[in-house]
Amino acid sequence: MKSAAREHNNFREDVLGRANVEDTPELLHYYDELDRLNTAALWTVANKIEPWFPQSSSEPVIWRYRDLREHVLRSVDLVSPEKAGRRVVYLNNPGRQDVAAAVGWLYSGLQVMHPGELASAHAHSASALRFIMEGSGAYTIVDGHKMTLGANDFVLTPNGTWHEHGVSEDGTPCIWQDGLDIPLMNALEANFYVVHPDLQQAVTHPVDDSTATWGGTGLVPADDKWTHAYSPLLKYEWAPTYEALSNYAKVTDGSPYDGVLMNYVNPKTGGPVMQTIGASMQMLRPGEHTKAHRHTGSYIYQVAKGKGYSIINGKRFDWQERDIFCVPSWMLHEHANASESEDACLFCFNDLPVMKSLGLYREEALKENGGHQPILD
Numbered sequence: 001m002k003s004a005a006r007e008h009n010n011f012r013e014d015v016l017g018r019a020n021v022e023d024t025p026e027l028l029h030y031y032d033e034l035d036r037l038n039t040a041a042l043w044t045v046a047n048k049i050e051p052w053f054p055q056s057s058s059e060p061v062i063w064r065y066r067d068l069r070e071h072v073l074r075s076v077d078l079v080s081p082e083k084a085g086r087r088v089v090y091l092n093n094p095g096r097q098d099v100a101a102a103v104g105w106l107y108s109g110l111q112v113m114h115p116g117e118l119a120s121a122h123a124h125s126a127s128a129l130r131f132i133m134e135g136s137g138a139y140t141i142v143d144g145h146k147m148t149l150g151a152n153d154f155v156l157t158p159n160g161t162w163h164e165h166g167v168s169e170d171g172t173p174c175i176w177q178d179g180l181d182i183p184l185m186n187a188l189e190a191n192f193y194v195v196h197p198d199l200q201q202a203v204t205h206p207v208d209d210s211t212a213t214w215g216g217t218g219l220v221p222a223d224d225k226w227t228h229a230y231s232p233l234l235k236y237e238w239a240p241t242y243e244a245l246s247n248y249a250k251v252t253d254g255s256p257y258d259g260v261l262m263n264y265v266n267p268k269t270g271g272p273v274m275q276t277i278g279a280s281m282q283m284l285r286p287g288e289h290t291k292a293h294r295h296t297g298s299y300i301y302q303v304a305k306g307k308g309y310s311i312i313n314g315k316r317f318d319w320q321e322r323d324i325f326c327v328p329s330w331m332l333h334e335h336a337n338a339s340e341s342e343d344a345c346l347f348c349f350n351d352l353p354v355m356k357s358l359g360l361y362r363e364e365a366l367k368e369n370g371g372h373q374p375i376l377d
Contacts, residue, residue: 019043058328060312065322104298105184118166121196136169144204150223153237158230232264278352284337291371294333295363306344314376
């Protein structure tokens with residue numbers, strides 16, 4: 001005998017998201033009457049709006065840097081920062097093209113600037129970050145704090161802050177990844193965007209004061225007066241990040257699902273760097289192959305070092321340095337380092353702070369097949 005729950009499941013199951021209700025002429029007429037009143041019957045969309053488990057419309061995608069770099073650089077000859085606002089090639093997930101998202105409610109793009117160029121200062125509701133991919137001389141100014149940037153450095157431009165980006169005259173062409181929660185802000189109908197009235201802002205603090213003040217390991221200023229919800233450490237440099245990962249790797253077995261994983265945090269709170277976007281860096285030791293798990297939340301990875309592959313929902317994606325790939329919500333994923341002698345590092349930004357603050361985070365490990373997914377054709 002079927003259980004009551006199983007009977008209820010069968011009642012709701014339908015590939016179109018409708019309950020198991022036959023469309024009679026009377027029902028169709030009823031639906032038309034409801035539609036004229038700007039209403040509808042819940043049972044016609046029940047599975048679509050209340051699925052049994054998260055069913056992301058995003059697809060796992062890898063954007064290979066060797067394929068994109070030429071196109072990103074070509075934009076320099078086609079548009080100027082002044083006319084384009086921001087010279088960016090954004091990553092468009094096939095399942096999220098309607099909202100210009102790379103995965104879930106997260107946006108990502110590759111921005112390029114040449115020496116001597118400076119984009120106008122602006123502010124917006126979306127939280128943003130930059131991860132430097134190549135070049136020298138890049139800098140960002142956030143509310144008067146100027147930060148110089150090098151490869152694999154990670155910088156914040158939190159929501160509501162004035163910020164602008166540029167490359168010094170003696171620098172080289174620079175490319176970085178932008179990460180924002182623009183799609184989330186638009187979904188919440190809470191997005192604002194404004195250009196600085198003077199187009200550029202004044203630098204009102206010593207250059208790189210953020211790391212000088214807040215970058216000391218375990219140390220914070222005694223006269224701390226920081227009152228913002230986002231991290232006062234606006235720049236997270238690659239060298240100390242890699243050193244921290246390497247040191248931690250010597251004293252831990254790491255996570256069976258993520259290897260040696262460390263989160264970028266707000267040094268004041270120990271929490272995420274921004275209220276809606278979290279970030280991490282993880283190391284896969286030589287030959288390491290993690291087990292598969294899945295969780296709510298959307299993740300965008302950029303390969304900071306090494307080469308390997310990830311299996312996402314049964315599909316293998318091979319990656320190398322500077323490639324970017326995404327893991328949609330509730331999709332099984334595992335990572336492997338292809339080298340037997342060198343470590344690999346993955347930078348990641350995600351919407352985990354949103355999931356956790358709303359009580360929506362769930363995680364589940366794959367128990368079958370030794371914790372590894374079969375690769376599907």
